[in-house]
Amino acid sequence: MRTRSNPGPRAALSAAVTAALAVGLFLTGGLGLSPWTGASNDHARPAASGPSGGGDPLAADISTLQDGLRRQPQDPLALATLGLDYVQQARNTADPTYYPKAEEVLQRSLAQQPQDNFAALGGLAALANGRHDFARALDQARRAVAANPYNSSLYGTLADALTQLGRYDEAADAVQRMVDLHPGTPSLARASYVAELRGDTGTARTDMRRALQDAAGPADQAFAHYYLAELAGNSGDPATELKEAEAGLAAAPGYTALLQAKARAEAAQGDTAAALADLGAATRRVPQPEYVLQLGELYQAAGRTREAEQQYQLFRAEQRLLTDNGVAQDSDAALFEADHGSPEQALAIARTGLRTRPFLDSHDALAWALHRTGQDRAALAEADQALAQGTRSALFHFHRAMIQAGLGDTAAERADLGAALAINPHFHPLHAAEATAALAALGGQG
Template structure:
């Protein structure tokens, strides 16, 4: 147990980050996962009635989708996990974890919560099961429930996965010194170059970068890890550098990537609010808000209402976005504009 953390809440970013200096480890991770998938496939050709191997194969494809951003791995994961559950429909905790991770990756957070809770019931001492629940509940806006799940995760396995979630919890609550401390603990716990690179990248994110450093960092990053989140951040860096056409290309690519990966409408809402149709931005934000009332969707609703000249209606959503203490630069920019229009 990490005694210095009281009840915690967090969600590791749906798309994992890789350090721009970590191209070789990232490639090594992908190769390792691919070899693991091939080994499991060979095993299943010999023993096709092995539910555990099917669950492991499904989880491997979820991880491959995460590191490669290739959406073709999602249906492969679903087929493998479905077969595992066909062979062992009850008490199949590993398959429940896999289905929960897949649902989180596809931004079906309500489904991920349900699978995660089934996994916890089947495997009460599994930190992975708790992690699925933490991620889902945070995205659904259940801060208290996510806190309980994360504390249990830390009690079970105080390692990289739990410490990085703790760091994100502290960031969402505006406790940046504690977030850095949690990431330093995660870095100390890293057992692979990929884990260490992820932790260093997140530490750099908390410390902040100059505009020039940010532009260089995200240019190099999206060439290897083209997640929607990173593409949007690269677009913002290009905007700040006075390159709006290049920025627009990144936003468009982020939208296409999000759709291909089965993402939600949150990215679309924020991009449309700044660079598209305000009415469309509000439709996207309202659709997402109907599914989950988190600080993330609250900010999207606030900004979409503001750009539609409905700032008085936007303010309660902006209040919710910062209610935990979250002080993300874009969220604060949105809030300042809303407050300014009401003065």
């Protein structure tokens, strides 16, 4: 999302920095709930300023900045802006090799201007969020806010780190400060997520509707429609999910995340062929790990095991690439290994992930890994932590139901299975059917 004014060359460049910071979370670190499950998957909402068709304006911005820096290599603001663009492009293209490039130019900016360089500090915070180094992100974001306490976008980056570190009340305070300073699409989207984490989906929808009304252009509209679609889908309303996805695609046909949302709704409505086509198209455009994994699970649910395994192998390769470029593994990789690989490896990843990212979905991933390795008593404590904020997550309840089954508590198992299917009977291509069958076997209704 770009600012609406153009107050002059230097100020305009600063505005570009602010715009990049404003979407830093949605690029790199942690608002998004997984489109299938309601649990955080790749920790990233798609950028409000992401590609929307008609070429790649971000690539053009990067090229322009690179050309300018060849002529004036010691411009700290241009370096900071380029660093933020690299962070954004890593998300847009699913190419984490942009992260080392971002770090290099952001550090150069800070070396050129060590004092009051809020743009570079904010960029380093966004980069750390992207790499899932949330403690470092918090430190850099605090330094950035101290340098410029009136920049609303910096409070968003601060809130992102606080959220992933499980400091939810502090994150909510930072989001409120962001809204107070600038009640626009980035701040209202974060406010929506604060409400969603607390289980207040009504307020979450209201805030995203406000974000849509404030949208400055087609990409902002697509961004808001995507999250309205996700809120509907996670609440078991695929018809509204499909409607929002189609409205977003009408505004921005090239907004890839909306194909993912459309596929999710089509799968929930039983149109597997259409879902595979749309999710396949999204994956070919931008091979985000979450798209790849979801496509694999959809193939597996359809009995197409060869195609599913191809996607799982690609997911594994992408995880290695992320690790090679400084991105810490956490709940995504842990859940994948628990469901499709090695439970022991899942447990190791989940334990490390919880130490560095004590967010609710890290507790859920550890709970599921513990269950898969036969440690249900410890798993139940983690499952309770995952739901402690009141988050309405069908996947979390399903995981807890299976843990309760392992402990022999039939009544608790039935209650959690019922909760999962009441929240969203289509919450996962594989586990939703398991939940329905398990509840039926207990004499309940799916």
